[in-house]
Amino acid sequence: MSTTTERAVADARTDADADADAPALEVRDLRITYPPRGGRGPAHAVDGADLRVGQGEIVALIGESGCGKSTLARALVGLVKPTGGEVRYRGGRLGHSSAALKEHRRHVQLVLQDPGGALNPRQTVYDAVAEGPRLHGMTGDLNARVYKALSQAGLRPPEDFMRRYPHEMSGGQQQRVVIAGALALGPSVVVADEPVASLDASVRGEILKLLLDLRDELGLSALVVSHDLGLAWNIADRVAVMYLGRIVEVGTVEEVLLHPRHPYTKALLSVLPDSGRDRRPTLLTGEPPDPTAIPDGCRFHPRCPLFAGLDEDGRRAAKCATDDLPVLSADPSLGAQVACHLAGESRDEDEDDRYEDTGAAR
Ligand code: ADP
Ligand code: MG
Secondary structure: HHHHHHHHHHHHHHHOOOOOOOOOOEEEEEEEEOOOOOOEOOOEEEEEEEEEEOOOOEEEEOOOOOOOHHHHHHHHHHOOOOOOOEEEOOOOOOOOOOHHHHHHHHHEEOOOOOOHHHOOOOOHHHHHHHHHHHHOOOOHHHHHHHHHHHHOOOOOHHHHHOOOOHOOOHHHHHHHHHHHHHHHOOOOEEEEEOOOOOOOOOHHHHHHHHHHHHHHHHHOOEEEOOOOOOOHHHHHHHHHEEOOOOEEEEHHHHHHHOOOOOOOHHHHOOOOOOOOOOOOOOOOOOOOOOOOOOOOOOOOOOHHHHHHHHOOOOHHHHHHHHOOOOOOOOHHHHHEOOOOOOHOOOOOOOHHHOOOHHHHHO
């Protein structure tokens, strides 16, 4: 078969694959490398990541600043072209043509961290929310579409908000306008990149509750990106923990937060305010992670408290320093997964009751 024919067959298959039962959104072995800049080599921002968001599911993607979360989020909505691997929406592979990307963005919408930056100060709420539908030629009964989106985003009654400008609203209301702008296209998935990071603590809960309500009322799926593992309790069904471009632990919220197995997840949990009264925070040592120089072996080993405690000449230490770990499968039916050579050995006896209070408060 010629390459052209192969491509045509592959494209046809992509369409046929768009399947009602398939995951809402999925990436497989995704890789995104930024070109060298400022005398530094290429940055492997996403370096082999599998992730899946089921229909009607909310998944939290958690990791420190610089680990590749935003790059992955942008690839999911088709704003960054993968260097390798693929993005799938309802089973269909995302193509690279501008028509395919435009269609994709109607179904999969990105909500950014800073509503102040996302909104044009000279644009009314009406125009901000109508912008997406106009771009997509969805202008039939635009008023009704904007009205409905504002109402769904909790800006009620909508007519009180339509003619306002961003500076006439609170940060929480501005973020609701951004969310209404996403909802106006009738998406089935929202990718929210640090949606509450720039908001006052008092309104964070409201915005997270809104995402939960949208899931319950509209069946909306969501990937919620955050540097704060604690946020997962309030919103997510499943959690994926990312370190230096790769998912290192994934599972249900209960599995990952109550029974963390990766030393990185444990370190993130140990610095949460309610992480247990008697527990000292695990401060990570070593250089901050650098995607231009990914360490050999387990990419976390230079900062790993478990590795630091091993006899350096030992067989186990050698494995951590030299053997890379496989990309974790995103298949939730496989249960919780962890990418750590030592995970099976690292369970603390008192771990089970460690987050009881947090769990009960959920
Ligand atoms: P996060 O959202 O987790 O903070 P990002 O996806 O923004 O992480 O960035 C991941 C890594 O890629 C960082 O080290 C960042 O410096 C680098 N990076 C991001 N954008 C670019 C770019 N346009 N060119 C080069 N490197 C980039
Ligand atoms: Mg980011």
